[in-house]
Each structure stands twice: as C-alpha cells, then as structure tokens.
Amino acid sequence: MRGIRAPRGRRRTIASLLAETLSPREEARRAALAAAFAEACGQALSREAAVRGVTADGRLIVVARSADWARQIEALAGPICSKVNARLRARVATGLAVRVGPLAP
Numbered sequence: 001m002r003g004i005r006a007p008r009g010r011r012r013t014i015a016s017l018l019a020e021t022l023s024p025r026e027e028a029r030r031a032a033l034a035a036a037f038a039e040a041c042g043q044a045l046s047r048e049a050a051v052r053g054v055t056a057d058g059r060l061i062v063v064a065r066s067a068d069w070a071r072q073i074e075a076l077a078g079p080i081c082s083k084v085n086a087r088l089r090a091r092v093a094t095g096l097a098v099r100v101g102p103l104a105p
Contacts, residue, residue, distance in 0.1 A: 032088060033060070040083030041073075049073050050103050058094035060084070063101045070098045 021032075030053070037060065038046040048069040052061045060081070064070035073080070074096065081093035 036084045036087040040080045059097045060093050062096050062098045070100050073098050
C-alpha cells in the first residue's frame with residue numbers, strides 16, 4: 001500500500017514493553033524481571049532457563065534445564081545482566097546464581 005510507512009525508531013518487543021511498564025510497580029517487579037531476563041537472553045536461551053528471583057546481593061537466581069545450558073548462561077552473565085539492567089532502567093542484576101533444575105515454578 002502506498003503512503004503507509006512503518007513507525008520510525010527502534011523496534012520494541014512485548015517483553016521489553018512489559019519490563020519497562022511493570023518494573024516501577026512493586027507488585028509486578030517479578031513479572032518485569034522475568035520479561036527483562038527473557039528479552040536479554042533471546043528466544044532460544046529463554047526456553048532453556050528462567051529467572052526465579054534476586055539474591056540479597058543482587059544476583060539473579062536462574063534455573064537452567066541442564067548443566068550444559070547452565071554453563072552457557074554463566075558464560076553470558078555479563079551481557080545478560082547489562083541487558084536486564086538496561087531494560088529495567090535500574091541496576092537490579094549484579095551477577096547470576098545459576099542452578100540446574102526443572103523450569104516449572
């Protein structure tokens with residue numbers, strides 16, 4: 001169709017919009033953290049791991065489906081934490097505490 005253009009600027013995903021919208025609300029911070037983590041990891045990795053909370057010192061508690069995925073996540077800890085913090089617009093993640101286990105809460 002002529003005359004219709006895509007919006008300009010950076011493309012946003014649902015996860016990044018949820019993280020940004022929910023993070024200021026106390027009761028929704030866990031959902032915002034989960035959305036930011038999934039967005040930071042990308043589709044493939046977020047199917048193999050999930051964030052379960054934050055330790056007192058700011059490390060994200062992450063459960064990985066297997067030891068191989070846990071090692072992969074640990075290797076990407078720096079970039080994942082940077083992306084989570086950027087999406088939440090706050091320094092929430094100082095590192096990762098990765099465990100192996102079932103992903104179901």
